[in-house]
Amino acid sequence: MHHRPGARLTDRGGTTYRYSVRTRRGVAYSVGVGFISSFLGIGGGVIHVPLLVRALGFPVHVATATSHFVLANMAAVGTVTHIAAGSFAGGTGIHRAIALSLGVVGGAQVGAWLSQRTKSVIIQRLLAVALVGLALRLLVTVL
Template identity: 50%
Template sequence: MGFLSSLLGIGGGIIHVPALASMLNFPIHVATATSHAILAVMALSSTIVHMIQGSFWEGWQTAVCIGGGVIVGAQLGAGLSHRVKPKGIIIALAGALLIVGVRLLFAK
């Protein structure tokens, strides 16, 4: 999944969630949470590599701001996820896939 998402230049969640839900029969809420856990591990490992290489420190202020937004957004998303029906998550994911598809068609 990581190779395919990086090849397409997209986030892996758009690929993880449908694969977990359709191929492995995960409930959509579990598939979404599992996808987020996978992406968190990948982001942490990437951050560590960038720190070791020294490229992280060039824009650390931006990274801290984004990290703060991610922490707040994750809490809000987790709270809202209990209110969203599985069909709503699937529709939102389908919309995100449509947007990615259109962007890929018109990418230079």
């Protein structure tokens, strides 16, 4: 496995995070997250962040930011794909995409602000609650 020891990131607030990156393993996990989240019809962040933290050793704050970055890029690719395929013919789809994009950009800013002010353990507990909620939702949907 490709392993890049000693990755270092300093955020805008001056906090420095040190961790190692297992690139190939991370790519494999991300492919799996993409498949599972698409299969289940859910957002991938609730699966992606715990994997980055527990399986790859990312600091929680770095994992949440990385997950947001990946998901934002995937959403952009999906939107461009729909535009190219003509899915937005008639105008209503593009208006929905613009409204959704504005909400996502605003929500991401609020989320990033909150993340900087929240302890890692709280973020992990909230993710655990989200996973339990997701499991219950899927269980109810199946039954």
